[in-house]
Amino acid sequence: MSNTESNSVAGMSMGDGARPRNLAKGLRTREILQQVSLLLVWVIVVIVFGILRPDTFLTVGNFSAVFGTNATLAVLALALIVVLRAGDYDLSLAAVMTTCSVTLGALNVEHHVSLLWAIVVSLLMGVALGALNGFIVVVVGIDSFIATLGMGTVLGGVALWFSGQQQIVGVSDHLVNWVIVKQIFGIPISFYYAIAIGLIIFYIFRYTAIGRRLLFVGKNREVSRLSGIHVKRVRFGAFVVAGFIAAIAALLYTGSSGTADPTSGISYLLPAYAAAFLGATCIEVGGFNPIGTLIAVYFLVTGVSGLAIMGVQNYVQNIFYGAVLIVAVAGSQAFARSRSRVVSD
Amino acid sequence: MIPDVEISHVSKRFGAVVALDDAHITLRSGEVRALVGANGSGKSTLVKILSGFHRPDSGVMKIGDIEADLSDDWRHGEHWQVGTVHQDLGLxxxxxxxxxxxxxxxxxxxxxxxxxxxxxxxxxxxxxxxxxxxxxxxxxxxxxxxxxxxxxxxxxxxxxxxxxxxxxxxxxxxxxxxxxRPATLILDEITAFLSLDEVARLREVIRSVAASGHSVLLVSHDLDEVLSFADEITVFRDGRVVAERQVSDVKKAELFSVISGISMEETQDVTSGGPTRSRDNVSIGVKELRAAEGAVGPLSFDIAAGEVLGITGLLGSGFEHVPYALFGADPTATGTLTINGTAYDLSHASPSRSIAHGVALVPGDRGTQGLWVDMTIAENLSASDGSLSLHPWVQARAPMWRRGDDIVDEYAIKAPSSKSKIVELSGGNAQRVLMAKWLAVDLDFLLLDEPVRGVDVGARLQIGEMILERARGGLSVVCATSDHEFLSQVAHRVLVFANGELSFELHPKGGAGFVAKDDIVWSCQAKEDSSNASIAR
Missing domain, CATH: 1.10.8 (Helicase, Ruva Protein; domain 3)
Structure with missing residues (x-):
C-alpha cells in the first residue's frame, strides 16, 4: 500500500490540482461506467440467453427460480464481505452455515425441539463459531487465511458428526413456508430477506461510525491503531457478525428444501468468494460492498441458469464460478493499475 | 577521454500535469552533480528518465559526436551506462x-x-x-x-x-x-538515517567513484550535504531548471530561496520571533519513562503549555521511540504521564485512551502509519473527528465532505477537493493532510515523529508555522526528528539523546526564539566523539 504511494507519486504533484474540466468530466464518466459495468454485463447476459432460448430462459418461472432459490448464496456472500471489509479472510463460512443448518435439523427433527428454539440455538451457534474464529485470529494471532481454512475443515467434520453422516429430512414446514413457498410478486420471500440484509449492511457500511471503522481497519491496521481505533475489537466483531449472518444463510439453506444436508453446503464457499470479489469491481469500486455483491450473485446464478438451459453439463458450474473468481480479481487489479496510472498522470 | 553526456530539451507530461518542461542536465566524467528541488519539482521524473524507467515526450541526448532522440532511444544502453541506488538500497x-x-x-x-x-x-x-x-x-x-x-x-x-x-x-x-563509454551513478537520497560521520564516510566513497572516471548524480533534500558532496548543483522548480551553480559560488540561503521560490526575507520571518515563555507554566509531566523494551530510559522531563520541545539524537540513540511510548503505542513502555494535573500510567496506555485524554501522535511514516493512502482526504480526516463517536448510528456523508473541504482550504492543501485520494497528492500535501488530521481537533498534547520527512522546502515552512500556531494557542508539543534544521525553526527547547538516555538539554541563546542548529548538531555528535561530554560549550 505504501509502495503505491512512493512509486506512483514520487516527485509528482498534481500541480495546482486544476485538471482541465473536460478531462475531469471524462474521468467522472469513466468512474460511473465502472460502477455500473457489472449491471450492464448482467443485462447483456440476460439478452444473449434470451435470444438463444427465448421459450425457456425468458419465462416468469425461470426468473422466479433464479431470484428465489439463490438467496442462500446471496446471504452467505454478504456474511463474507463483512470479514473481507475488515481485511481478513474467512474460509470457514460455508462450513459454519452447514454446521448451523445441521444443528437446526438435528434439534428440530431428531430431538423434537420447537422450530423457534431450534432457530435461536442455530443462530447462537453461528455467533459462537464466529467468535471462535475471531478468537483464533485476533487473540491467538493466527493468520486468518490459515485459521479459517482449518476451522472450515474441522466444522465440515462436526457437521457430519452432528448429522450422523446423512441428510436430516423433514424440518418443520413453517420454515419451508417462510423461506420458499410464500411469494411476493411471484418471487419466493427468501429473495427479499437477502435484499433486506444487503440494505442493512449497506447502511452500516456507509452511514455508521462502525462501518467507517470497519473500512479503516480493512484498509490499514496500523494507521487505524494509531488513530485510536480498537482494531482487535473491530476485527473480532466482524467475525462474529459474519458468523451470525452465515447462520441466517443456514436458515434459508435448510428452509429451501426442508432438509439439512451435511455435505452440499461446503460448495457455496467458492461462489460466495466469486460474488464478493466480483462485487468489489462495481458500485463502490475497489471495496467489498453489499450492493455490488448482490448484483454479482445474481449475475453469477443467471449465467449458471442460462448455461443449464442451454443444456450444458453441471460440472460447468464449477468451471464458471472458479473462472469468474480469477477474472474478477485479475480485472480489479488491472483496473487498480490503470487508475494509479491516471493518478501519476 | 570520456565524453560528457549532455541531456537537453527533456519534457514529460503525465496527463494534464507537466512534470518536466524543457529540462537539461550535463554529466561530466569525474564530477559530482547534485540535483535539488522541492517535491514535485520534477527531479524524480528526471531521475526516472535517466535510468530508463520513464520514456520522455521529447529530449535530446548528446554524447561526444553521437546525438540521439531520447524519446526514441530512451533506454540508451549502448552509448551510456546508468546505475541507480535508491534510498531503500535494494538489498x-x-x-x-x-x-x-x-x-x-x-x-x-x-x-x-x-x-x-x-x-x-x-x-x-x-x-x-x-x-x-x-x-x-x-x-x-x-x-x-x-x-x-x-x-x-x-x-x-x-x-x-x-x-x-x-x-x-x-x-x-x-x-x-x-x-x-560514459557511466553515471545516480544516488537518490541514500544518506537518510546516517550520522554525520557516516555521511562523511560516504562522501569519500562518492568522491572516489567520481575520481575513477564516472559521473555521479546526487539527489538530496539536505542542502548541507549537497554543499559538501557536490561540484555542481542543478536546481529544479516546477519542472524547469531554475539554477545551475558551482558549489564554490553558492550560499545555502540562496539555494533555499531558489528551491522554494520564496524570497530570502520571507525565509527569515519563519525562523525568527518565537514567543517568550515562562517555564513555570508546566502542563505535561513525564516521569520514569522507559520504552522500546528497556532500550530507552529512564527519563523524566516536563513541558510547558505552548512549548515545542524538540527531541533528537543520532540514529539508534532511541529518541525516535519517545513519541510512541508517550502515546501508548509501545506496549513495552512504562512510566507516568501527567496531563494538566491528572497522572496516567503508561504501562496501561493505548492509542485510543491517549486520544480520549487529548493526546495525539503524528507518526513518522505517512504511508504505513499515518494515512489510509487509497482513501480520500475527507475520510482520512474523519478518523480524528470526534463526531464518529458522538453519533455511532448516523453518519451523514455531506458534513464529512464539507469539513474535509474546509480543512483543505484552511491548511492550503493542493487538491481539487477533499474527495481526492491521498495517493494523488505530493508528499508535502499528504503531510499537510496528516498534520491537519490532528491539528484540526482539540488537543492538550501533540506528539510528532519526523513531521517533515521527505517534504519540500515550502511545505516545511508551512508545517513549522502550523505547529507554532497551535503552540501559541497553548498546545504542548513534542517534536522528535533528526532534521536539525527544522528543529532550529520550531523548538523552544531541545533534548538530545545518546544511548537511550538524555545527554543534553539545549535552550535558545542570546534572546533567540529557538535553539540554534549548530548547538543541536554539536550536541548530537559530542557524545559519539568522546566520553567527556560536557554541557559547557
Missing part, C-alpha cells in the same frame, strides 16, 4: 553480502554458468569491495549484520560493479572502467 535482509551483490546479475542469469562458482564469486566481490574500504571478510556475512553505512557503501559498490561490466568483466580482465 535483501537475511541474505549474504555476496548474494546481495550478485542479485542484479543472478536475476537475469549473467553470473556465469548454471552452477555458481561461489569461491570465485566471493573472491572477486571481496576484491571489488576492498576498493571501497569495505572489509572483504564481510562477504559471507548477512547484509543486515552490517551497519547501515556499510550497507549503503555496498549498494553503491554494487551499482559501480554493474556499471563496470559486472561479473563477466570481473573474471575476464580484472575490474577496469570502460574508458570509451
Amino acid at each position: 535483501i535482509a537475511g541474505v549474504s553480502v555476496v548474494e546481495n551483490f550478485l542479485l542484479p546479475e543472478l536475476a537475469v542469469g549473467h553470473a556465469g554458468s548454471v552452477k555458481l562458482n561461489w569461491h570465485k564469486l566471493r573472491s572477486s566481490v571481496a576484491s571489488h569491495l576492498s576498493r571501497f574500504d569495505v572489509d572483504p571478510s564481510l562477504v559471507r556475512r548477512k547484509i543486515d549484520e552490517c551497519p547501515r553505512v556499510t550497507q549503503a557503501v555496498i549498494a553503491l559498490a554494487r551499482a559501480v560493479w554493474i556499471l563496470e561490466g559486472g561479473f563477466a568483466k570481473g573474471t575476464a580482465e580484472g575490474i577496469t572502467a570502460d574508458h570509451q
Whole structure:
C-alpha cells in the first residue's frame, strides 16, 4: 500500500490540482461506467440467453427460480464481505452455515425441539463459531487465511458428526413456508430477506461510525491503531457478525428444501468468494460492498441458469464460478493499475 | 577521454500535469552533480528518465559526436551506462553480502554458468569491495549484520560493479572502467538515517567513484550535504531548471530561496520571533519513562503549555521511540504521564485512551502509519473527528465532505477537493493532510515523529508555522526528528539523546526564539566523539 504511494507519486504533484474540466468530466464518466459495468454485463447476459432460448430462459418461472432459490448464496456472500471489509479472510463460512443448518435439523427433527428454539440455538451457534474464529485470529494471532481454512475443515467434520453422516429430512414446514413457498410478486420471500440484509449492511457500511471503522481497519491496521481505533475489537466483531449472518444463510439453506444436508453446503464457499470479489469491481469500486455483491450473485446464478438451459453439463458450474473468481480479481487489479496510472498522470 | 553526456530539451507530461518542461542536465566524467528541488519539482521524473524507467515526450541526448532522440532511444544502453541506488538500497535482509551483490546479475542469469562458482564469486566481490574500504571478510556475512553505512557503501559498490561490466568483466580482465563509454551513478537520497560521520564516510566513497572516471548524480533534500558532496548543483522548480551553480559560488540561503521560490526575507520571518515563555507554566509531566523494551530510559522531563520541545539524537540513540511510548503505542513502555494535573500510567496506555485524554501522535511514516493512502482526504480526516463517536448510528456523508473541504482550504492543501485520494497528492500535501488530521481537533498534547520527512522546502515552512500556531494557542508539543534544521525553526527547547538516555538539554541563546542548529548538531555528535561530554560549550 505504501509502495503505491512512493512509486506512483514520487516527485509528482498534481500541480495546482486544476485538471482541465473536460478531462475531469471524462474521468467522472469513466468512474460511473465502472460502477455500473457489472449491471450492464448482467443485462447483456440476460439478452444473449434470451435470444438463444427465448421459450425457456425468458419465462416468469425461470426468473422466479433464479431470484428465489439463490438467496442462500446471496446471504452467505454478504456474511463474507463483512470479514473481507475488515481485511481478513474467512474460509470457514460455508462450513459454519452447514454446521448451523445441521444443528437446526438435528434439534428440530431428531430431538423434537420447537422450530423457534431450534432457530435461536442455530443462530447462537453461528455467533459462537464466529467468535471462535475471531478468537483464533485476533487473540491467538493466527493468520486468518490459515485459521479459517482449518476451522472450515474441522466444522465440515462436526457437521457430519452432528448429522450422523446423512441428510436430516423433514424440518418443520413453517420454515419451508417462510423461506420458499410464500411469494411476493411471484418471487419466493427468501429473495427479499437477502435484499433486506444487503440494505442493512449497506447502511452500516456507509452511514455508521462502525462501518467507517470497519473500512479503516480493512484498509490499514496500523494507521487505524494509531488513530485510536480498537482494531482487535473491530476485527473480532466482524467475525462474529459474519458468523451470525452465515447462520441466517443456514436458515434459508435448510428452509429451501426442508432438509439439512451435511455435505452440499461446503460448495457455496467458492461462489460466495466469486460474488464478493466480483462485487468489489462495481458500485463502490475497489471495496467489498453489499450492493455490488448482490448484483454479482445474481449475475453469477443467471449465467449458471442460462448455461443449464442451454443444456450444458453441471460440472460447468464449477468451471464458471472458479473462472469468474480469477477474472474478477485479475480485472480489479488491472483496473487498480490503470487508475494509479491516471493518478501519476 | 570520456565524453560528457549532455541531456537537453527533456519534457514529460503525465496527463494534464507537466512534470518536466524543457529540462537539461550535463554529466561530466569525474564530477559530482547534485540535483535539488522541492517535491514535485520534477527531479524524480528526471531521475526516472535517466535510468530508463520513464520514456520522455521529447529530449535530446548528446554524447561526444553521437546525438540521439531520447524519446526514441530512451533506454540508451549502448552509448551510456546508468546505475541507480535508491534510498531503500535494494538489498535483501537475511541474505549474504555476496548474494546481495550478485542479485542484479543472478536475476537475469549473467553470473556465469548454471552452477555458481561461489569461491570465485566471493573472491572477486571481496576484491571489488576492498576498493571501497569495505572489509572483504564481510562477504559471507548477512547484509543486515552490517551497519547501515556499510550497507549503503555496498549498494553503491554494487551499482559501480554493474556499471563496470559486472561479473563477466570481473573474471575476464580484472575490474577496469570502460574508458570509451560514459557511466553515471545516480544516488537518490541514500544518506537518510546516517550520522554525520557516516555521511562523511560516504562522501569519500562518492568522491572516489567520481575520481575513477564516472559521473555521479546526487539527489538530496539536505542542502548541507549537497554543499559538501557536490561540484555542481542543478536546481529544479516546477519542472524547469531554475539554477545551475558551482558549489564554490553558492550560499545555502540562496539555494533555499531558489528551491522554494520564496524570497530570502520571507525565509527569515519563519525562523525568527518565537514567543517568550515562562517555564513555570508546566502542563505535561513525564516521569520514569522507559520504552522500546528497556532500550530507552529512564527519563523524566516536563513541558510547558505552548512549548515545542524538540527531541533528537543520532540514529539508534532511541529518541525516535519517545513519541510512541508517550502515546501508548509501545506496549513495552512504562512510566507516568501527567496531563494538566491528572497522572496516567503508561504501562496501561493505548492509542485510543491517549486520544480520549487529548493526546495525539503524528507518526513518522505517512504511508504505513499515518494515512489510509487509497482513501480520500475527507475520510482520512474523519478518523480524528470526534463526531464518529458522538453519533455511532448516523453518519451523514455531506458534513464529512464539507469539513474535509474546509480543512483543505484552511491548511492550503493542493487538491481539487477533499474527495481526492491521498495517493494523488505530493508528499508535502499528504503531510499537510496528516498534520491537519490532528491539528484540526482539540488537543492538550501533540506528539510528532519526523513531521517533515521527505517534504519540500515550502511545505516545511508551512508545517513549522502550523505547529507554532497551535503552540501559541497553548498546545504542548513534542517534536522528535533528526532534521536539525527544522528543529532550529520550531523548538523552544531541545533534548538530545545518546544511548537511550538524555545527554543534553539545549535552550535558545542570546534572546533567540529557538535553539540554534549548530548547538543541536554539536550536541548530537559530542557524545559519539568522546566520553567527556560536557554541557559547557
